[in-house]
Amino acid sequence: MKKIATGNKAVAEAVKQVQPAVVAAYPITPQTEIVEQIAEFVSTGELKSRYIPVESEHSAMAACIGASITGIRTFTATSSHGLLYMHEMTNWAAGARLPIVMANVNRSIGPGWNIWAEHTDAMQERDTGWLQVYVSTVQEAYDATLMAFRIAEHNDVLLPVMVNLDGFSLSHIMQPLDTIEIGDFIPPMYLPHAIDPKNPAGYGGLTGPDQHFKFRWDIERSMRDSVKIIDETEKDFAGRFGRKYGFTEDYQCDDADVVVVSMGTLGKEAEVAIDLLRKEGVRAGSMRLRWFRPFPKLNLKGKEVVVIDRDYSFGFGGVLAKSIQAQHKMNVFSVIAGLGGQEVTYDDIADFIRKRRIGEEFWFGVNDHV
Amino acid sequence: MISPQELKTIAEIPKEEYVLKCTSACAGCSDSLAIRYVLKAAGSDTVLVVPACCTSVIQGTYPNTAFNIPVYNIAFGAAAACASGMSNAFRAAGKKTNIIVYAGDGGTLDIGIQAMSGAFERGTDFLYICYDNEAYGNTGMQRSGATPMGARTTTTPTGKIDAKKDIDAIIAAHNPPYMATAAAAYPQDLFKKVQKALTFRGPSFIHVLAPCPPGWRFSTEKTVEMGKLAVKSGMWILYEREFGKLSINPQSKAAMKRPIPLEEYLAPQGRFKGIDPKALETLKQHLAKNIKKLSAEEAEE
Numbered sequence: 001m002k003k004i005a006t007g008n009k010a011v012a013e014a015v016k017q018v019q020p021a022v023v024a025a026y027p028i029t030p031q032t033e034i035v036e037q038i039a040e041f042v043s044t045g046e047l048k049s050r051y052i053p054v055e056s057e058h059s060a061m062a063a064c065i066g067a068s069i070t071g072i073r074t075f076t077a078t079s080s081h082g083l084l085y086m087h088e089m090t091n092w093a094a095g096a097r098l099p100i101v102m103a104n105v106n107r108s109i110g111p112g113w114n115i116w117a118e119h120t121d122a123m124q125e126r127d128t129g130w131l132q133v134y135v136s137t138v139q140e141a142y143d144a145t146l147m148a149f150r151i152a153e154h155n156d157v158l159l160p161v162m163v164n165l166d167g168f169s170l171s172h173i174m175q176p177l178d179t180i181e182i183g184d185f186i187p188p189m190y191l192p193h194a195i196d197p198k199n200p201a202g203y204g205g206l207t208g209p210d211q212h213f214k215f216r217w218d219i220e221r222s223m224r225d226s227v228k229i230i231d232e233t234e235k236d237f238a239g240r241f242g243r244k245y246g247f248t249e250d251y252q253c254d255d256a257d258v259v260v261v262s263m264g265t266l267g268k269e270a271e272v273a274i275d276l277l278r279k280e281g282v283r284a285g286s287m288r289l290r291w292f293r294p295f296p297k298l299n300l301k302g303k304e305v306v307v308i309d310r311d312y313s314f315g316f317g318g319v320l321a322k323s324i325q326a327q328h329k330m331n332v333f334s335v336i337a338g339l340g341g342q343e344v345t346y347d348d349i350a351d352f353i354r355k356r357r358i359g360e361e362f363w364f365g366v367n368d369h370v
Numbered sequence: 371m372i373s374p375q376e377l378k379t380i381a382e383i384p385k386e387e388y389v390l391k392c393t394s395a396c397a398g399c400s401d402s403l404a405i406r407y408v409l410k411a412a413g414s415d416t417v418l419v420v421p422a423c424c425t426s427v428i429q430g431t432y433p434n435t436a437f438n439i440p441v442y443n444i445a446f447g448a449a450a451a452c453a454s455g456m457s458n459a460f461r462a463a464g465k466k467t468n469i470i471v472y473a474g475d476g477g478t479l480d481i482g483i484q485a486m487s488g489a490f491e492r493g494t495d496f497l498y499i500c501y502d503n504e505a506y507g508n509t510g511m512q513r514s515g516a517t518p519m520g521a522r523t524t525t526t527p528t529g530k531i532d533a534k535k536d537i538d539a540i541i542a543a544h545n546p547p548y549m550a551t552a553a554a555a556y557p558q559d560l561f562k563k564v565q566k567a568l569t570f571r572g573p574s575f576i577h578v579l580a581p582c583p584p585g586w587r588f589s590t591e592k593t594v595e596m597g598k599l600a601v602k603s604g605m606w607i608l609y610e611r612e613f614g615k616l617s618i619n620p621q622s623k624a625a626m627k628r629p630i631p632l633e634e635y636l637a638p639q640g641r642f643k644g645i646d647p648k649a650l651e652t653l654k655q656h657l658a659k660n661i662k663k664l665s666a667e668e669a670e671e
Contacts, residue, residue: 021459021462024454024455050461052454054451054454055484055487056451056484058485062444063458064455065444065448066456066459068459070459070460072459088448197414200437200440202429202432202435203440203441204443204444206426207432211432
């Protein structure tokens with residue numbers, strides 16, 4: 001069904017379609033609209049979930065963990081400080097192998113209080129064992145949330161999935177949304193280690209070094225296996241519903257001499273910049289990274305690469321730039337832009353590409369010129 | 371399950387064991403004594419949610435467990451929230467499985483209090499049991515909000531200067547349908563209270579005194595005796611509140627009228643050795659005040 005919706009509403013619509021048995025959530029700007037919409041769906045009976053209005057994000061994730069281990073589907077949503085507050089529990093969710101799905105509306109971290117888009121919140125979760133996908137449109141927020149459940153619950157994965165959408169620049173903007181009936185696209189959830197009084201077992205108790213080490217490897221093995229499951233799921237989705245997704249969204253990359261790599265809404269802005277540059281005769285392309293965990297192998301051979309990071313790892317660099325440098329053993333032009341919701345236009349992105357200085361790092365709006 | 375009213379002697383307590391031999395508990399551990407009766411009372415259709423505490427340790431090491439019911443271990447501050455998710459999930463699936471949080475005093479009075487308060491306020495259908503050994507026992511006896519004034523712990527080497535937090539008053543302020551105090555030294559009473567608590571829909575709370583031989587520094591054969599001295603001195607009062615109506619146990623009623631001198635309870639415990647006389651005096655004042663308060667509350671009704 002075609003409608004107009006915000007990114008937040010699109011996520012809630014997807015949750016309604018999937019019908020998790022338990023939703024536990026706490027409000028935080030700019031995510032609040034998701035939980036409000038879910039509470040509304042629950043109150044009208046459109047969503048037959050138990051909605052637990054917890055007293056904190058730490059408890060939101062703990063409640064999802066407690067619910068998920070019984071073998072049922074769960075969902076939560078958060079942002080920024082909320083995500084950081086649940087950090088202990090996000091680790092627990094992955095370690096406990098629970099296919100919890102969470103929407104994270106990317107927002108910067110205080111102080112000072114800043115409610116606008118930045119990816120540093122989710123980046124700080126990158127080593128927890130969560131799969132992470134970053135979306136760029138309202139439709140993609142919807143589609144990625146649907147697919148997240150199937151990927152998380154696949155028995156070769158059994159890891160939680162975080163769907164990231166940019167605060168305000170996606171969470172609060174309106175775009176067309178085509179909602180679908182998923183039918184049997186997502187099979188019923190089966191959790192092999194579900195808690196059951198008829199089959200008593202201990203969960204998460206004392207674990208010695210050798211066993212602990214094996215559990216860690218098991219997470220990594222599933223993370224690697226998830227590559228195939230993500231691919232399968234996205235292909236099946238495209239086959240059934242006609243919308244294609246992949247680990248990256250490539251725009252005019254094939255013949256490009258220079259490629260700009262980014263995530264989230266900036267990736268859509270970058271496509272407009274590419275159109276501008278192509279008119280100028282610059283053979284440029286855009287690669288929008290969708291899946292950040294598992295981190296995909298990127299096809300950047302023979303290209304000059306400009307990376308836009310809407311995040312920063314202090315004392316190290318832009319996380320995306322450094323990841324690409326490490327993976328491809330190549331120098332890139334690392335642009336730090338859009339922190340705290342800083343406006344970055346397609347003209348700005350075109351300028352980053354035109355005036356690239358491979359091997360250097362540039363803070364947009366702070367360093368005096370490109 | 372036998373109904374709580376029917377139990378007349380300890381011999382009638384079910385023979386089924388859910389805490390098996392070979393726990394890794396310390397000798398004389400009243401945590402393991404209490405949980406044995408809690409689980410006998412709850413029966414096999416029970417899931418235990420355990421935050422970081424001594425009970426995380428006494429289960430044993432993976433892949434072994436000494437508990438014959440499912441135990442979900444969770445991070446320190448998260449037990450009540452985890453249990454509220456679990457309770458909602460089981461109820462959504464139409465299952466009546468008992469959800470019991472079994473948490474220490476640190477995980478209840480300190481780091482877990484926010485999650486617990488939230489779960490009680492939301493009317494979560496579960497039983498929360500706090501077994502109280504009055505310090506962080508698992509990490510080697512550091513002070514907690516439950517440590518009584520004057521007690522020495524590894525972080526209060528000269529005795530705690532602050533009073534014990536009144537968690538029962540905090541719980542009472544949430545108006546749960548059922549709340550009680552109990553002690554590992556009175557297993558029959560504990561058994562009855564657990565069974566009763568599980569008959570209520572919504573949150574219930576039992577606060578169990580759990581004397582700790584290495585932590586309190588008394589000899590291991592005195593665990594039960596310490597619990598009884600706590601009750602006889604009036605330091606620990608056994609009662610229950612059903613929809614706010616207080617009923618004090620007969621043992622405690624007798625003790626409240628004619629308590630034994632507090633020193634008889636404190637003297638066998640190394641943690642109170644050389645207690646500052648001012649702290650002792652304050653402890654006695656608190657004790658008298660608490661007796662007066664509870665007597666007045668019961669008389670009112």
